[in-house]
Amino acid sequence: xxxxxxxxxxxxxxxxxxxxxxxxxxxxxxxxxxxxxxxxxxxxxxxxxxxxxxxxxxxxxxxxxxxxxxxxxxxxxxxxxxxxxxxxxxxxxxxxxxxxxxxxxxxxxxxxxxxxxxxxxxxxxxxxxxxxxxxxxxxxxxxxxxxxxxxxxxxxxxxxxxxxxxxxxxxxxxxxxxxxxxxxxxxxxxxxxxxxxxxxxxxxxxxxxxxxxxxxxxxxxxxxxxxxxxxxxxxxxxxxxxxxxxxxxxxxxxxxxxxxxxxxxxxxxxxxxxxxxxxxxxxxxxxxxxxxxxxxxxxxxxxxxxxxxxxxxxxxxxxxxxxxxxxxxxxx
Numbered sequence: 001x002x003x004x005x006x007x008x009x010x011x012x013x014x015x016x017x018x019x020x021x022x023x024x025x026x027x028x029x030x031x032x033x034x035x036x037x038x039x040x041x042x043x044x045x046x047x048x049x050x051x052x053x054x055x056x057x058x059x060x061x062x063x064x065x066x067x068x069x070x071x072x073x074x075x076x077x078x079x080x081x082x083x084x085x086x087x088x089x090x091x092x093x094x095x096x097x098x099x100x101x102x103x104x105x106x107x108x109x110x111x112x113x114x115x116x117x118x119x120x121x122x123x124x125x126x127x128x129x130x131x132x133x134x135x136x137x138x139x140x141x142x143x144x145x146x147x148x149x150x151x152x153x154x155x156x157x158x159x160x161x162x163x164x165x166x167x168x169x170x171x172x173x174x175x176x177x178x179x180x181x182x183x184x185x186x187x188x189x190x191x192x193x194x195x196x197x198x199x200x201x202x203x204x205x206x207x208x209x210x211x212x213x214x215x216x217x218x219x220x221x222x223x224x225x226x227x228x229x230x231x232x233x234x235x236x237x238x239x240x241x242x243x244x245x246x247x248x249x250x251x252x253x254x255x256x257x258x259x260x261x262x263x264x265x266x267x268x269x270x271x272x273x274x275x276x277x278x279x280x281x282x283x284x285x286x287x288x289x290x291x292x293x294x295x296x297x298x299x300x301x302x303x304x305x306x307x308x309x310x311x312x313x314x315x316x317x318x319x320x321x322x323x324x325x326x327x328x329x330x331x332x
Contacts, residue, residue, distance in 0.1 A: 001071070004310040007294040013311075014070045017057050017084040021091030022316040024050035029323030032100035047095060047105045054088050055112055063118040081122045086131030089113065089120055093135025113139065120145040126156055126168055127175055130182035137189045150186030154195055157183060157202060166205045170233040172226045175247055180206055181255035188262045196262060203255055207271060210252065218270035223278040225249060228300075243300035243307065246289055249278045250317035250324075257328035269330050276325055279318050290318050 003013035027046035057066045057075075064079035065088055095101055096109035113135075120136075123129050129149035136146035156168045168179045184199030186192075207214040209231075211224040227242030256272030259265070274282070279297065281288040287306050289298045296310030297318035325331035 002312055004296070004299075004312075006308055007291065007296050007310050011071050014068060014076070015053070016069070017054065017065060017067045018087050019312040019316065020050050020053045020057075021084070021087040022313070022320060024054070024091035025094045026316055026319045026323060028095045028098040028101050029320070029327065031102075032098060033323065033326055044102065044105075047101065050091065051095070051105065051108050051112065054091065057084075057088065058112075058116050058119065060115065060118075063122065065116070065119055081119070081124065081128070083125065083128050083131065085116075085119050085123060086128035086135075089116060089132040090135035092116070093138040097138035097140075110139075117143060117145050120149065123149065126153060126179055129153060130178045133182040133186050134178070137185045142189075146186070146189075150183070150190065150195070153179065153183045153186065154198065157198055161198075161202070165233050166201050167233075168202065172206075172209065172231040174226075174228070174230075174245065175251050176206055176226060177203065177248070177251035177255035181251070181258045184255075184258055184262060200259060200263070203259055207252070207256075212271055212274070214267060214271060218267045218274060221274075222282060222284065223249065223252060223275050224284050225252070225278075225301075240303055243302050244283070245300050246279065246297050246314040246317040249275060249289075250321035252278075253321040254324040257324050257330060260330065261328055269328075272325060272328070272330055276321055276331075279321065289314070 001009040001011060001013050002016055002019060003010045023046055027043040027050060030043040059066065059079035062079045064081055065085045066075045066077055066079050067084040068076040070076065092109045092113040096106050096113055120132050123132060129152055133146060133149045136143060160168055160170060180199050180203035183202065184196050187195030187199055204214040210226065211221045213220040225244040225248045227244055229242035231237060231241060252275040253272050256268050256275055259268035260272060279290045283301055285301060289301065289306060291298060291310060294310060297314040299307040299309045299311050299314045
């Protein structure tokens, strides 16, 4: 369910494709990392539920995807383009490519992924395309949709980046590190060293923007994310940027892990681990976002405390980051 009241899920908030796609990614990771007893229980159930939900969300007639659904199964929106489309593709790509996922689920995911590719052609936002890239690079056979999305990301960086602001846009908003991660992953997949290097340049700059030291000592600095009030080029950073989101922390962790896999530079391994510590209390307030009692993750780091609510996005962000470290060999 999208939102929680404290640690209790809020049924009135319903479900959305964004969160179900995240659940599919986490379930695929748990298939590889959990003992046999668990592999045969919860992750398999989650995979089955997720694939069914994502299949129902896609409308082949309009070649678009619904996003919001009530707990009794009523869709609240018409099929449309947006971030949820990219996340759907990402989730399907992860399930389809994970060797630990049972074959029946992998085959379903591949079939569904091929069916929804027309929806990828309608994506226009950079984040939607970045999410799609992160799913499509996991699939062995290259697609024209992957090539298009990677080229659009690369073109955005080359059109906008300057020496002082080597970024894809003239503002930093949400899930920022996914843009650099996707460009790096796409360049590495295509064997385009120059494109991958542009992804690393963007990532290193962004890591500096969030308080880390990618060019020096990775142990220095502390992750301080761009808050939900965002940051704009040419505007002095305000004292209060709003709440820091677990979504953004997970993106930094996984982008660092991606850079480690591509470059094998130890600094990226250290930065990924240090960024994950944000969830556990290594942040500007010294407060943990992960709640070991419930297994959930609080919704944000506010000015003086944490948001006690534990929604799906935040909780799944924690597990996705954790499993991302494990998959990269950076955590036990």
